[in-house]
Amino acid sequence: MKTALAFLLLASAAQAQDHIAAQGPLSDADFYRLVACAAPPDQPCQKPLVRWQVERPLRLWVAPLPEAYLGGKAKRAEAAINLAIKELNGSGAAISLARTDIKTVADIRLFFLDQARGEPIQGTGLSSVDGARLGGATTRMQANVAKGEILAAAIVVSTTLGIASYEGVILEELTQALGLMTDIKSPAYVGVSVLSQDGNRVTRLGAQDKTALKQHYPPK
Template sequence: MTLRGLLLLGLLAAGPAASAQEDDFLVTSGRLSGEDFYRLVACRALPGGPCTVDPVRWSPEKALDLKVGITVPAPDYPPETIRRMSQAVDHAISEINSAGAALHLRRALEGERPDITFHLASIREGDAIEGTGVWGVDGQVIGAALVTVWWDIGQDLTEAVIVMAEDLPAADIRPVVLEELTQAMGLMTDIRNPTYDDVSVFSEDSNRVLRLGSQDKEALRRHYPPAEP
């Protein structure tokens, strides 16, 4: 995607946080092994190199019941975009749930606090985010979208916020939402490599991938290993 960014580590009220912004990617060439692909997206490691960030993930208990919500859109948010965003969230939930990982996402019920929240704010690509009320998110410059995650001292994720630009082209909504929700699983680094432009949601330079690729699913299973049969 085009919105990758350097992992920005900060101390927010809820604990450490990281946001994916415009240069959060690593450059590689050719098809990577499953191990190299996973370590790149999970701990920002070049093939054969060391991790440069500590992996973060939802706790095993939380991962099996992750609640996803969408805030009330801004009054002037395009209605057709709202509809497409909502459909895209349902599609992304289905894709992640079918990856074979120890993950189960669902829409938050009325009255439930979401673990992962999509904000549909009245901002356009290149604008500074405002109006979410989330300290550490408001003020950041958005590309197509921005995902921010928080974790506790044990490296367990505690919250994720995804902000979507209102001028996102209709054709990009489903792939962008899929990538942002996948990154909210703790896989925060993208890959710049033409090999992956049409086969991975982690591609830095493509918004064309509508389904999780085989290595995307493998990365989710490595991050959230399914129970032994």
């Protein structure tokens, strides 16, 4: 019997898609359900709950950056990646990330492509990614929905994304690649949560971002 796989497209604030609107600050429980399974307050989940089920750090591989990123963009991208890893590893959740230079062993693959927003993705070599429409940044995830298990994830960044947004967007995309798949649209979370649908300049996890990660990956 074949295992059923679902390919879930995670949209970031850079794409201004895939969000749930909410009024005012939510309780920790409601915030978690919104970002983890797209559940509006007091309503059922609209997406499956999925998470990584590994006992080791997740391996993040970053593809070589094309010439379009040489210079300041490459340095800013590298700094953004390191900052995001530090934030997530310090969240208190029972999940962590570590860089790897070996593409074939990576759990999460990160690509900075010389392609503009709106173009079909090309050149990653991943059938679940190539051909999809590229946003400012796009995350695609392969999961065994029946088991609630994330199997692989890929993040693609376009040249359209402004350099000033690198830190916030990379942190958001990596957070979503951990299973918190849905943005929240609410004035209460602008400038507060990395998962706010409006704006992408938050470069640190908010208090409820950390709480949601710890609920998704409870500390042991």
